Amino acid sequence: MNDKHVGPDAGSEIQRGGSAGAGADLIDVIVPVFRGAEETRRCLESVLGCSARARFELIVVDDCSPEPEVVALVDALAATGRIHLLRNESNRGFVGSVNRAMALHPERDVVLLNSDTEVANDWLDRLRGAAYSATDIGTVTPFSNNGTICSYPFEDWGGEVPGTLGLAALDRLVADALAGEHPELPTGVGFCLYIRRACLDAVGLFDEARFGRGYGEESDFCMRAQALGWRSVLAADVFVLHAGSVSFGDERIERVREAEPVIAVLHPDYARNVAAFLLADPLRFLRQRIGLKRAMQGPAEALAVVEEVFAEREAKSAEPRRLADALRDDGNALRRLLDEARAYQGVLEHELERASGFVREREADVTTLQAENKALAAGNEALRQAMTHANARLEVITSSRIWRYARFVLKLMGRK
Structure with a gap:
């Protein structure tokens, strides 16, 4: 806790x-x-x-x-x-x-x-x-x-x-x-x-x-x-x-x-x-009523109210300038952000090009592997056909009369 x-x-x-x-x-x-x-x-x-x-x-x-x-x-x-x-x-x-x-x-x-x-x-x-x-x-x-x-x-x-x-x-x-x-x-x-x-x-x-x-x-x-x-x-x-x-x-x-x-x-x-x-500014009438009530409290308070009125006018007159300064500051900040974004974009583009190069290299590797795989498949097929032909020849030989006589002779020799 x-x-x-x-x-x-x-x-x-x-x-x-x-x-x-x-x-x-x-x-x-x-x-x-x-x-x-x-x-x-x-x-x-x-x-x-x-x-x-x-x-x-x-x-x-x-x-x-x-x-x-x-x-x-x-x-x-x-x-x-x-x-x-x-x-x-x-x-x-x-x-x-x-x-x-x-x-x-x-x-x-x-x-x-x-x-x-x-x-x-x-x-x-x-x-x-x-x-x-x-x-x-x-x-x-x-x-x-x-x-x-x-x-x-x-x-x-x-x-x-x-x-x-x-x-x-x-x-x-x-x-x-x-x-x-x-x-x-x-x-x-x-x-x-x-x-x-x-x-x-x-x-x-x-x-x-x-x-x-x-x-x-x-x-x-x-x-x-x-x-x-x-x-x-x-x-x-x-x-x-x-x-x-x-x-x-x-x-x-x-x-x-x-x-x-x-x-x-x-x-x-x-x-x-x-x-x-x-x-x-719907509250301005309420603020004015407070000011009038205060002004009735004596000369010192009335003077303070008047000074506040002038201060408010000065503040409002300075508002456009303050807004302009704020907009300028925001504009400067926006420019900095854009510069940072452009720099970041450059980095991204560089990394993207590297990635694209890597992909192209891998695509070339894949093409080579596909060709080698195709050649290997063709070799496998040729070997299979050769084995089939060899088996067929062997079957012809083993079923011939000469092969049977040869086996008979070998058996006789083995008995001796």
């Missing part, structure tokens, strides 16, 4: 001293940890310190962390019963870790939460409210500073919590400004993803074989869920801070590049649907 449970069992203390129990009303908040002790500490403390009324159990999966500080942190929390700690004795990757945790309590909804996120206030109540606002909602994602299609103030925003309010105050403002707003998304986003158990049961766990290292697994899950009639929505009234790529570090770009072609093969419409969503 490569995995083990560390710390208290199912009766562990959970949110605000509640009892974990085993009821379906509990929610498993799952946080895989690997690197980034300080980010992990802030994440876990924000979950444990929130004011949510929803009963939950915090499931932490130590994916064989190489950082002693991370190990010590989660061990200390497990020792006090504040978390349910699972430890992988070998690194299983993000997907294997969350699959293990999602299978732990097969009756509970789950929230997948990156270890470099922070939550505030009654975030979990609002996420759950969005999940159960319609019977066909399978996954829910909140707004975030770093949430790809669910980003605020805009996608590719480079900062942390926008403005001057701080996370808790901004989250309260968002909850007030956009209460009950749950627009549909083309896919959920994995930094913070609420999954209803009924959806998880219908779709199955994440595809560890294809996405074990992480990135793309939640999009694949959401596409499979959509094929079964489940929808993904935005909890526009929740804001979660996301630092981004703390565990993956420099591997992020590589993992994205690995995941994209896999997604393209499995779900050919995925990229087109996401691109259409971004082009239509």
Whole structure:
């Protein structure tokens, strides 16, 4: 067995001293940890310190962390019963870790939460409210500073919590400004993803074989869920801070590049649907409502909103140039691939010519062998005919009168 449970069992203390129990009303908040002790500490403390009324159990999966500080942190929390700690004795990757945790309590909804996120206030109540606002909602994602299609103030925003309010105050403002707003998304986003158990049961766990290292697994899950009639929505009234790529570090770009072609093969419409969503930008009105509400909080916050508006315009104006650069890079990469393909084609042609020469030589050998075999067959036939003729002559001789007299004489001589 490569995995083990560390710390208290199912009766562990959970949110605000509640009892974990085993009821379906509990929610498993799952946080895989690997690197980034300080980010992990802030994440876990924000979950444990929130004011949510929803009963939950915090499931932490130590994916064989190489950082002693991370190990010590989660061990200390497990020792006090504040978390349910699972430890992988070998690194299983993000997907294997969350699959293990999602299978732990097969009756509970789950929230997948990156270890470099922070939550505030009654975030979990609002996420759950969005999940159960319609019977066909399978996954829910909140707004975030770093949430790809669910980003605020805009996608590719480079900062942390926008403005001057701080996370808790901004989250309260968002909850007030956009209460009950749950627009549909083309896919959920994995930094913070609420999954209803009924959806998880219908779709199955994440595809560890294809996405074990992480990135793309939640999009694949959401596409499979959509094929079964489940929808993904935005909890526009929740804001979660996301630092981004703390565990993956420099591997992020590589993992994205690995995941994209896999997604393209499995779900050919995925990229087109996401691109259409971004082009239509149905979330812009919600973001504007947040900005207006923030601007009413005072001059400093209003100035921050204005600066973000200009930053967004600058980012959008730079988009064509960024796309051109990306196309140029892709073109260069394509040229390199073509050069490699041509070189490989040359090698193949050379090997094919060698193989053809070998076949021609063997064909010549076969022709020679066939001629020799034919000559041998003819020799065999001549020998057979000679033997037949000799046998016939011998039979004539042995049946002649002279041969009989000769045998008679020999017998007489033998008697003497």
